[in-house]
Amino acid sequence: MTPTPVTIAAEDGQARNPALPTPESALAMRGMTVSYGEKPAVFSVDATFPAGAMSAIIGPNGAGKSTLLKASLGVVPRLSGAVTVFGTPIEKARDRIAYVPQRASVDWDFPTTVIDVVQMGLYRKVGLLGRLSGAAAQQARTCLDRVGMADFADRQIGQLSGGQQQRVFLARALVQDADLYLLDEPFAGVDAATERAIIDVLKLLKSEGKSVVAVHHDLATARGYFDHVFLINVRRIAEGPVETTFTAENLNATYGGRLSATHVDELTLTGGAA
Amino acid sequence: MGTDFVQFSLTPILIGTFAAIACALPGNFLILRRQALIGDAISHVVLPGIVVAFLVTGAVAAIPMLIGAAGAAIVAVILIETVKRLGRIEPGAAMGVVFTTLFAAGVLLLEQTDTSSVHLDVEHALMGNLESLIWFRATGWDSLLDPAALATLPPELGRMAAVCALIVGLMLVFWRWLKIATFDEGFAQALGIPAAGLGFGLVITAAVAAVAAFDAVGSIIVIAMFICPPAAARLMTNRLAAQVWWSVAFATVSAVLGYVLAGYGPLWFGGQNALSAAGMIAAVSGVILGLAVLFGPHRARVGAGRADASG
Structure with a gap:
C-alpha cells in the first residue's frame, strides 16, 4: 500500500484527489451531492470548467443546475463534495469569485439605491468598518457604466425593470474584479437589449x-454564447467543448426525450450559426 | 412641575425610550427579512422563562429572570427552526405554533404556582410596571448631579440603557453585513459572510432587547416597538440608513408622547386616573404607523415608477 499524500488532505480535512483539480480548471467539483428532501437534487456530480472560457450549465427545469452552482459556493449546504477554484479550495479563493444570483432571489423593494447595490460588491474588500474610498466609489460608477446603467445610479432599485435589475447585478459582480464569474440564469426574463449587453460584457471578460x-x-x-457545456439532469450527463458535446444525442439524454426530435435537429444544425 | 416631573416621570420616560429604541433597531431588519413575527414570538415566550426562573430561585430577582427569559427565547428559536424543518411548514405558522404554546404554558405555570406573594402576574407580564419605576430620592433637576440621589435610580434604567447602547453598537459594527445579508443572502454567503450565523445573531439580539424591555415595560410595548416604528419608517424613505433613523425617531416620539398622554392626558380632560403608560405608548406607535400609511411619501412604493422604467 502506497502512503497517501497527507500534507494535502490534512489542511482542510477534506479528502481530495490530487490528480484532478489543476490550475487550468477555473472551477472543479468532485462528488457533489445536494438534497433538499429525501430525493437528491444533485447526485454525485463531478464537473470541470476550463479557465479562460465561457461555460454553460444546461439541463431541464429541476435538473439541479442552480443547485449545483449554489452548492459549490456554499449558498446551499451540500451533503458531500469538494470544490476547487483554480486548484485552491473554494473557501480560500473567495476573492477570486464573483457571483450573480438569480434576479428573482431578492426582494427588489429593499430600501436601497442602484449604486449602493453595486458597492456591495466591495464589502469583502473594505471589510466591516473600513471606509469606502473615493476610488472605490468611482470604480462602482465605472462598472455601472459598463452595463449601460450609469444614469440610474441614484434610483431606488424597486423602480428598475427586470433587465435593468439584471444589469445592476452584473455591475456588482464586475466591481469585485474577480477571475471567475458565476452567473445563475443571467438571461432569464430580460429584454433583448439587456441580453445583448450582458453577453457583450461576458465576452469582454x-x-x-x-x-x-x-x-x-x-x-x-447556447452554441453561440458558450465554448464549453456541462449537461446535467440530477446526475452529470456530459461535458466538454460545445462543438462535440452539445449534440442531439446528449441533449436527448439530458432532457429525457422531452425535446422533440425536430427541435433537437434544429438546435444542433442552426445553433452553430447563432 | 420640575420636582414632580423628575421624581415621577423622568425615569419612566427614559426607560420607555431606551426600550423602544432597543426594540425598533433590530425590528428594522426583522421586518425587511419578513420575520417581524419573531419579535412577537420572543416577547411571548419570555413569560415561561421568567416563571421558571422564579420557581427555581424563589425570588423576583432581575438577573435570574433575565437568564430564564433568554433561555426560553433560545429554546423558542430552536423549536421554531425544528418545527419548520421537520414539519416543512412556513415560518409564520411554525412561530405561531411555538409561541402561543409556550405563552400558554407560561400562563398555566403562573396560575398553578403560588406567586401571589410577589409582583408577578399576567397583567404585569403584559403591561410591565413603567409607572412604578420612579426616582424617590430626586428633589429636582439638580438631583441629576447628586451622586447619592443618582445611586437610587431604578436599576431598570441602567440595565435598559446598557442594552440599548449594546444594540446600537452591534448595529453600527455589523451594519454592512446586516444590510447585504438581508438584501441578498446568497450573495453575502458567496462573499464569505456568515449569513446564517448573522441571522441567528439578529434574532438573539432581538431576544435580548425583548427580555430587557419586558422586565421594565411588559410585552405589549415590545411587540409594538419591534413592528410599528420600523414599518412606519419604511414608508418615509427608500434608504436603509434613513429608515433606521426614522424608526429611532418614531420610537422616541411614541415613548415620550405615550407616557405623557397616559400620565397627564386624562387630567387635561378632567379625568381622575392615569392610563396605562405601556398601552398608551403602543397606541401612539400604532397611530404613527397609521399616519405613515396615509401620508408617508413612499407608501405606494411597490411597483411605483415601474411604468416609466419598463424596457
Whole structure:
C-alpha cells in the first residue's frame, strides 16, 4: 500500500484527489451531492470548467443546475463534495469569485439605491468598518457604466425593470474584479437589449482572460454564447467543448426525450450559426 | 412641575425610550427579512422563562429572570427552526405554533404556582410596571448631579440603557453585513459572510432587547416597538440608513408622547386616573404607523415608477 499524500488532505480535512483539480480548471467539483428532501437534487456530480472560457450549465427545469452552482459556493449546504477554484479550495479563493444570483432571489423593494447595490460588491474588500474610498466609489460608477446603467445610479432599485435589475447585478459582480464569474440564469426574463449587453460584457471578460460559468436555460443560444457545456439532469450527463458535446444525442439524454426530435435537429444544425 | 416631573416621570420616560429604541433597531431588519413575527414570538415566550426562573430561585430577582427569559427565547428559536424543518411548514405558522404554546404554558405555570406573594402576574407580564419605576430620592433637576440621589435610580434604567447602547453598537459594527445579508443572502454567503450565523445573531439580539424591555415595560410595548416604528419608517424613505433613523425617531416620539398622554392626558380632560403608560405608548406607535400609511411619501412604493422604467 502506497502512503497517501497527507500534507494535502490534512489542511482542510477534506479528502481530495490530487490528480484532478489543476490550475487550468477555473472551477472543479468532485462528488457533489445536494438534497433538499429525501430525493437528491444533485447526485454525485463531478464537473470541470476550463479557465479562460465561457461555460454553460444546461439541463431541464429541476435538473439541479442552480443547485449545483449554489452548492459549490456554499449558498446551499451540500451533503458531500469538494470544490476547487483554480486548484485552491473554494473557501480560500473567495476573492477570486464573483457571483450573480438569480434576479428573482431578492426582494427588489429593499430600501436601497442602484449604486449602493453595486458597492456591495466591495464589502469583502473594505471589510466591516473600513471606509469606502473615493476610488472605490468611482470604480462602482465605472462598472455601472459598463452595463449601460450609469444614469440610474441614484434610483431606488424597486423602480428598475427586470433587465435593468439584471444589469445592476452584473455591475456588482464586475466591481469585485474577480477571475471567475458565476452567473445563475443571467438571461432569464430580460429584454433583448439587456441580453445583448450582458453577453457583450461576458465576452469582454473572456477576452481579458477571465473565466465565466453560467446556468443557462435557452438551448437556442447556447452554441453561440458558450465554448464549453456541462449537461446535467440530477446526475452529470456530459461535458466538454460545445462543438462535440452539445449534440442531439446528449441533449436527448439530458432532457429525457422531452425535446422533440425536430427541435433537437434544429438546435444542433442552426445553433452553430447563432 | 420640575420636582414632580423628575421624581415621577423622568425615569419612566427614559426607560420607555431606551426600550423602544432597543426594540425598533433590530425590528428594522426583522421586518425587511419578513420575520417581524419573531419579535412577537420572543416577547411571548419570555413569560415561561421568567416563571421558571422564579420557581427555581424563589425570588423576583432581575438577573435570574433575565437568564430564564433568554433561555426560553433560545429554546423558542430552536423549536421554531425544528418545527419548520421537520414539519416543512412556513415560518409564520411554525412561530405561531411555538409561541402561543409556550405563552400558554407560561400562563398555566403562573396560575398553578403560588406567586401571589410577589409582583408577578399576567397583567404585569403584559403591561410591565413603567409607572412604578420612579426616582424617590430626586428633589429636582439638580438631583441629576447628586451622586447619592443618582445611586437610587431604578436599576431598570441602567440595565435598559446598557442594552440599548449594546444594540446600537452591534448595529453600527455589523451594519454592512446586516444590510447585504438581508438584501441578498446568497450573495453575502458567496462573499464569505456568515449569513446564517448573522441571522441567528439578529434574532438573539432581538431576544435580548425583548427580555430587557419586558422586565421594565411588559410585552405589549415590545411587540409594538419591534413592528410599528420600523414599518412606519419604511414608508418615509427608500434608504436603509434613513429608515433606521426614522424608526429611532418614531420610537422616541411614541415613548415620550405615550407616557405623557397616559400620565397627564386624562387630567387635561378632567379625568381622575392615569392610563396605562405601556398601552398608551403602543397606541401612539400604532397611530404613527397609521399616519405613515396615509401620508408617508413612499407608501405606494411597490411597483411605483415601474411604468416609466419598463424596457
